[in-house]
Amino acid sequence: MSNLEASFSILGQKGVMAYILKGTVFTLIIALIAVVLGIVIGSILALCRNYCTSKKMKIFGILATVYIEVFRNTPLLLWIFICLVFCPCPELFNRKLFGLTTVETKLLFKAAVALILFTSSVIAEIIRGGLNSIAHGQFEAGHAQGFNVVQVMIYIILPQAYRNVIPTLLSQVITTIKDSSYLANVATIELMARTKQLLSAASRYNGTGNVNVSDVFVLFGVAALIYFIINYTLSCVVRSMQKRRKRPVRVTTD
Amino acid sequence: MSGIISARAWGKVWAYRSTFLLGLLNTVETAIFAILLALVLGVIFGLMATSGKKILQVISRVYVEIMQNTPILLQLCFFYYALAFSGHSIGILPTGIVALGVYTGAYMAEVVRAGIEAVPKGQFEAAMSQGFTYVERMYYIILPQSIKIILPPMVNQIVNLIKNTSCLYIIGGADLISLTYSFVTGENTGGAYAPAYLVSGLLFFIICYPLSKTASVWEIHLKKRDQRVLFQRTEGTVTDNE
Numbered sequence: 001m002s003n004l005e006a007s008f009s010i011l012g013q014k015g016v017m018a019y020i021l022k023g024t025v026f027t028l029i030i031a032l033i034a035v036v037l038g039i040v041i042g043s044i045l046a047l048c049r050n051y052c053t054s055k056k057m058k059i060f061g062i063l064a065t066v067y068i069e070v071f072r073n074t075p076l077l078l079w080i081f082i083c084l085v086f087c088p089c090p091e092l093f094n095r096k097l098f099g100l101t102t103v104e105t106k107l108l109f110k111a112a113v114a115l116i117l118f119t120s121s122v123i124a125e126i127i128r129g130g131l132n133s134i135a136h137g138q139f140e141a142g143h144a145q146g147f148n149v150v151q152v153m154i155y156i157i158l159p160q161a162y163r164n165v166i167p168t169l170l171s172q173v174i175t176t177i178k179d180s181s182y183l184a185n186v187a188t189i190e191l192m193a194r195t196k197q198l199l200s201a202a203s204r205y206n207g208t209g210n211v212n213v214s215d216v217f218v219l220f221g222v223a224a225l226i227y228f229i230i231n232y233t234l235s236c237v238v239r240s241m242q243k244r245r246k247r248p249v250r251v252t253t254d
Numbered sequence: 255m256s257g258i259i260s261a262r263a264w265g266k267v268w269a270y271r272s273t274f275l276l277g278l279l280n281t282v283e284t285a286i287f288a289i290l291l292a293l294v295l296g297v298i299f300g301l302m303a304t305s306g307k308k309i310l311q312v313i314s315r316v317y318v319e320i321m322q323n324t325p326i327l328l329q330l331c332f333f334y335y336a337l338a339f340s341g342h343s344i345g346i347l348p349t350g351i352v353a354l355g356v357y358t359g360a361y362m363a364e365v366v367r368a369g370i371e372a373v374p375k376g377q378f379e380a381a382m383s384q385g386f387t388y389v390e391r392m393y394y395i396i397l398p399q400s401i402k403i404i405l406p407p408m409v410n411q412i413v414n415l416i417k418n419t420s421c422l423y424i425i426g427g428a429d430l431i432s433l434t435y436s437f438v439t440g441e442n443t444g445g446a447y448a449p450a451y452l453v454s455g456l457l458f459f460i461i462c463y464p465l466s467k468t469a470s471v472w473e474i475h476l477k478k479r480d481q482r483v484l485f486q487r488t489e490g491t492v493t494d495n496e
Contacts, residue, residue, distance in 0.1 A: 073413070073462035074455045075420035077431050081438075082455075085447045174323070181325035185424055192327055196424075199335065213340040220332040224324045231323035 007218040010205040016198065023194035024226050030112055030190060031177040034119045038176075039169070041116070042123030047153065049124070050131050064124070071121030076114065076182050083114040084186060104189060111183045119176050126168045130161035167241045174231045174238075181227075195223040263446035267453055270437060274450075277433035278457050284350050284429060285416045291355025292415065296362020296408075301392070303367040314363060321360030327421045329353050334425045350422045350429075358415045362408065369404035370396060402476060409469035413462045430454050 010016055045064045052061035071079070084107070093109040100108065134157055142152035162169075184192035198205075202215040267274070302314040321329070330353040337343050373396050381395040420431040434454040438447050 069463060069466075070455075070459065073417075073466055074458045075417040075431060077420040077423060078434075078451065078455055078458070081431075081435055082447075082451050085438075085451075178325040181327040182421070184327060192325065192331075195328075196331065211339055213336055216332065216335040216339055220328060220335070224328055224332070227324045227328065228320065232319060235319075235323060 003212045004214040004218075007202075007212065007214040010198070010202060010215065010218065011222065013205050016205070019194055019198070020191070020222065020226070023189060023191040024230075026108075026188075027177060027180050027190040027192075028230070030108075030115065030183070031173065031180050033112065034115045034176050034180070035123070035169070035173050037116045038119035038123040038172075039127075041120035042125075042127050043158070045120065045124035046127040046131060050128055068121045068124050071118055072125065076118045076179055077185060079114040079118050080111050080182060080186055083110045083117075087113050100189060107186055108183075108188050111186055111188050115176070115180060115183065118179070119172070122175075123169065123172060126165050126172060127161060129168070130165035131157065133164050134160050167238045167245070170234060170238045170241070174234050177227070177231060191223055191226060195219050260446075260449075263449045266446045267437075267449045273433050273437055274430070274453055274457070277428065277430035277454070280347065280428050280433075281416070281419045281430040282461070284347055284354065284419050284422070285412075287351045288354035288358065288415055288419075289412055291351065292358035292362050292411070295356065295359030296366050299359065299363035300366025300370065303363065304370045314367075318360045318363055321357055322364075326353065326357045326418055327424060329357055330421055331424060346422065346425055346427045349425065350419065350427055354415055354418055354421075357418070358411055361411045361414075365404055365407045365411065366400075368407075369400035372403050373399045406469045406473040406476070409465055409472075413466045413469070416462055416465075417458070430457060 045068060048060045048064035049068060050061075052058060052064070087110045089106050089109055093105050098105070138156055138160070139152060142156045147155065180190055181192035183190055184196060199211065199215060199219050202211045202219065299314040299317055302310040303318075305311065330350065333353050334343075334346075334349045337349065343349075377395055377399065378391065381391040386394065419429045422429045423432040423435065426432070431454060434450050438450045
């Protein structure tokens with residue numbers, strides 16, 4: 001059992017917990033940025049795919065469909081690799097930032113771009129589901145009130161669509177937090193990558209001179225616990241939201 | 255991006271086509287076995303969740319929550335390193351099959367549970383009153399009704415599983431993505447980024463697109479049918495009232 005104690009002593013070492021927590025913060029920030037930008041890009045894609053049906057605009061609809069289907073049917077890791085090679089990195093991220101080296105910042109930026117592109121295709125489909133759930137009468141009512149197409153979208157359709165898909169979007173946040181662990185493959189600095197780095201250096205920290213099974217359990221256990229706490233909280237929120245929505249809507253008619 | 259039209263790069267990919275085929279084979283093989291495992295686990299835990307026995311429901315719930323709320327990559331690494339450092343390594347592909355199967359099994363369990371719960375309670379009671387045993391009840395009455403609800407999301411989970419085989423890269427697997435990456439970074443083969451990524455992306459797309467398309471068409475079809483049924487029902491009530 002002394003191995004286990006040695007493994008737990010890793011967590012007590014100076015800086016280790018801070019290292020892990022910083023990774024957690026990066027995970028959350030990356031996921032949040034990916035989801036927020038995903039919603040923006042996804043909305044545009046969903047609108048294009050759904051409503052660009054006239055002859056002149058058809059090309060945008062086709063492009064959006066191709067984008068969504070391509071990203072949805074290929075793995076995220078492929079896009080991370082592709083972005084590492086082909087994604088240009090603006091000057092802004094080509095320097096030391098957030099206490100990272102230049103190389104790390106660049107990697108982080110490129111991998112995050114891949115995650116954003118990937119997430120936006122999934123979110124586009126979610127929002128499209130929301131758009132499809134809106135009754136056609138809403139469009140007609142909007143037009144009858146003299147709104148033009150853009151106004152109908154912004155003031156009438158999109159707010160309802162977003163409201164309908166909030167639970168699904170939240171569960172997409174969970175998925176994105178989990179997906180962000182794929183960034184560990186390219187040595188970025190989020191939670192999963194840091195856990196792996198700690199494991200490979202465990203022999204130095206635990207005092208026994210080599211990596212034991214208990215190190216695996218302790219380090220990955222901590223990471224799993226952190227992921228679990230974050231995601232479980234979110235999924236409880238999603239569930240309570242869905243439960244509230246399922247309640248029958250009372251229509252009062254005078 | 256210039257590599258995409260370079261004949262030399264394409265020649266390189268063509269010369270090493272057996273690498274891509276091997277990767278594809280490994281990915282498909284891993285996926286098939288993992289799908290089978292996921293289906294078995296999904297049905298078992300899905301039935302446990304709907305069994306009405308408290309203890310079974312709790313076990314199923316705990317399994318589903320733990321699996322769904324931690325990343326597959328973490329589970330895979332955990333499993334792989336725990337086996338490796340305790341000297342019980344079972345090889346990379348079997349590790350991947352078990353990890354992917356157990357992970358997707360949790361999603362399958364939720365799909366099965368939702369499908370069974372969608373069947374009206376009266377069906378269970380009717381079956382029970384006819385003297386069916388548990389297995390007969392599920393097999394003859396419940397399953398045929400819930401299978402239509404279960405299948406589309408199940409196919410979506412299969413697509414996710416196929417995409418998730420890429421996580422084998424982190425433990426040095428030999429799946430399509432890992433082999434593609436070692437191809438483009440290899441000493442003799444390096445450099446042909448664009449064609450190699452295009453080929454491997456295309457291979458994934460060819461497998462996944464028909465599946466996800468089938469699932470979504472199916473789903474829309476079911477939804478339309480439900481709406482029609484609902485419409486007829488409401489129409490019926492209106493005429494009743496009159």
